[in-house]
Amino acid sequence: MNVVSAMPAPAADVRLLSGNHACALAATAAGCRFFAGYPITPSSEIAERLSLELPKVDGVFVQMEDEIAAMAAVIGASMGGLKSMTATSGPGFSLKQENLGYAAGAEIPCVIVNVMRGGPSTGMPTRPSQADIMQARWGSHGDYPLIALAPASVREIYDETIRAFDLAELYRTPVVLLYDQVIAQLSETVALGAAHPRGRVERKWASGPAADYKPYAADGDAIPAMPLPGAGYRTHTTGLTHAEDGFPTQNPEAVTRNLSRLFSKLDGRRDAIDSWETIHCEDAEIVIVAIGISARAAMRAIEECRAKGVRAGLFRPVTLWPFPQAALREAAAKAKAVLVPEMNTGQLRLEVERVLAGAPVKGLNLFSGEAIAPAQIAASITALAKEVR
Amino acid sequence: MSIDTAAAFDVTDYLRKQMMPHFLCPGCGHGMALRALLWAIHDLEIDKDALAVVSGIGCAGRLSAYIDANTFHVTHGRPIAYATGLALARPDLHVVVITGDGDCLAIGGNHLIHACRRNLKLTCLMLNNEVYGMTGGQVSPTTSQSRLTTTTPLGNAEPHFDACALATAAGAGFVGREVTRHVPKLKELIKAGLRHEGFAFIEILSDCTEIFGRKNEMGSSPEMMMRQKSELRPSAYRDTVDTPFRANDLPTGILARNDRPEYGAAYRSAAAAARNGAR
Numbered sequence: 001m002n003v004v005s006a007m008p009a010p011a012a013d014v015r016l017l018s019g020n021h022a023c024a025l026a027a028t029a030a031g032c033r034f035f036a037g038y039p040i041t042p043s044s045e046i047a048e049r050l051s052l053e054l055p056k057v058d059g060v061f062v063q064m065e066d067e068i069a070a071m072a073a074v075i076g077a078s079m080g081g082l083k084s085m086t087a088t089s090g091p092g093f094s095l096k097q098e099n100l101g102y103a104a105g106a107e108i109p110c111v112i113v114n115v116m117r118g119g120p121s122t123g124m125p126t127r128p129s130q131a132d133i134m135q136a137r138w139g140s141h142g143d144y145p146l147i148a149l150a151p152a153s154v155r156e157i158y159d160e161t162i163r164a165f166d167l168a169e170l171y172r173t174p175v176v177l178l179y180d181q182v183i184a185q186l187s188e189t190v191a192l193g194a195a196h197p198r199g200r201v202e203r204k205w206a207s208g209p210a211a212d213y214k215p216y217a218a219d220g221d222a223i224p225a226m227p228l229p230g231a232g233y234r235t236h237t238t239g240l241t242h243a244e245d246g247f248p249t250q251n252p253e254a255v256t257r258n259l260s261r262l263f264s265k266l267d268g269r270r271d272a273i274d275s276w277e278t279i280h281c282e283d284a285e286i287v288i289v290a291i292g293i294s295a296r297a298a299m300r301a302i303e304e305c306r307a308k309g310v311r312a313g314l315f316r317p318v319t320l321w322p323f324p325q326a327a328l329r330e331a332a333a334k335a336k337a338v339l340v341p342e343m344n345t346g347q348l349r350l351e352v353e354r355v356l357a358g359a360p361v362k363g364l365n366l367f368s369g370e371a372i373a374p375a376q377i378a379a380s381i382t383a384l385a386k387e388v389r
Numbered sequence: 390m391s392i393d394t395a396a397a398f399d400v401t402d403y404l405r406k407q408m409m410p411h412f413l414c415p416g417c418g419h420g421m422a423l424r425a426l427l428w429a430i431h432d433l434e435i436d437k438d439a440l441a442v443v444s445g446i447g448c449a450g451r452l453s454a455y456i457d458a459n460t461f462h463v464t465h466g467r468p469i470a471y472a473t474g475l476a477l478a479r480p481d482l483h484v485v486v487i488t489g490d491g492d493c494l495a496i497g498g499n500h501l502i503h504a505c506r507r508n509l510k511l512t513c514l515m516l517n518n519e520v521y522g523m524t525g526g527q528v529s530p531t532t533s534q535s536r537l538t539t540t541t542p543l544g545n546a547e548p549h550f551d552a553c554a555l556a557t558a559a560g561a562g563f564v565g566r567e568v569t570r571h572v573p574k575l576k577e578l579i580k581a582g583l584r585h586e587g588f589a590f591i592e593i594l595s596d597c598t599e600i601f602g603r604k605n606e607m608g609s610s611p612e613m614m615m616r617q618k619s620e621l622r623p624s625a626y627r628d629t630v631d632t633p634f635r636a637n638d639l640p641t642g643i644l645a646r647n648d649r650p651e652y653g654a655a656y657r658s659a660a661a662a663a664r665n666g667a668r
Binding site for chain 2: 033034036054055056058060062064065066068069070072073074075076077078079080081082084098099102227229230231232233234235236237238239240247248
């Protein structure tokens, strides 16, 4: 993509922001009033910015003693009624997983930013990767659904951060915002203001008589109304499997019913949750599937290839989990082959292979700590096009 | 101590009757700790709607479900961290943490020391029964040396933590200890903790009779209770200067106090000053 031509016309509210700063500003715009975090490269700018922004709006910033505590405090604040967020990177994301599972199981809205850096373990703190794609979906133990969003530009980080809060609050679920170190620390101009959606979504709070209230009973929409502490409901919240009354149960029917509802809550809303971008897929012989900075490089490669007569297109999941599978099937319906460039050994490719079972899917995998260059993708497209012609 | 209020206090007013009978073993001390907490809540006339109880995992962690309040049963070792978020978000609530010796000192030890240092208003009750009871009786950070547990079949070779000395050293604004044998005294200590404007840490010496007591042939529940203050659980900081383990010298009551500023109020006042244009 030609970034310069995509710039919005200068206006009073245009700012030069890094991805992490855009995330922080979007959080307060979305109504976030609590952030707990722990310093970790390359996500620390989000915490730093929010330590300045939150006091301005009567919010609370706290730096906790570790990553686990930060996730726990975010859930605690959300249970208290505030829109809440934490931000971290690989090692910290690993540490947060147990409590992330608690948020999923107890249905506590929260937003978790994971800026992807090279791994495994301490890995490459200042270098990009996209190797937490599968961890974002499956990182905590047990079966649970969640939403993960994968923005590809600073402007999109701003928009998707706001959407992350809206989805978390609407559906009472943790939402992971997953982006790589490149766009986290890349500075681009972003037009803030009326053109962008503002978080106005409010959680469904319990109302009505306390005597009849069951905290995990949901009417047709599968989303239980949440009790606000102090409002007279005096309920119990637990990470144990629980019945509609919120108290622990191991009754097989109650357990099955509750977990089924948890999944149906998101499964039944794919039209609202799925989001993606397609570029030139209509006539593409090669469809590229990519996220984050790899998708940006792919946009440039596609232009170069098209100029040379190779018809390539891009399918870019913005909602990464649940994966927008119906949209990918449609976008790749006429393609002869699919290319998945990603900064890992082939995680997104696994999902693409599952969705397009039987179709020829190739990977372009770079896990050296470098971003994939447009020329590398263009070369892969050209080679793949020769193979399938 | 006012025995008079005992007449007015009916513990069932504060319990979730649908959760009875409770699941604690016969002879377990945790019920007395729970009674003392609810009695303290009653004496201080804390509105149940304004009471939030956050508990971790283990026998102590299960107590929150019995309390007719806003209750949160969270992950192992993390109740102080969850409560930190809740209390910062909702300074209008009385936030009480119920935790056990393993929950608080082993897996959750980091949260304890930083909560002591940070001094956010929370009342933390650590029920110390010297053992991981719910998982079947494994050694904990407070198990006395030489004790038998399912993971120290040869006798515990590790020294135990003195949780109150730890909390004091970490800067807790209020540190106290009491035994479940003295419920009215324990109630008064909890009341003092609840009134403290800052982080209050209270260690409650409880007994695991069914698992720990039986394994170590410590006798009946009353016999175990009578030894709660004895040499069985010496004070770590005394045994560094004294010949260890004099009988009946375990200090109880309020052990440490300071008047460091409460974190939540300090944060909010700095934020308000910044909003008003001050630095």
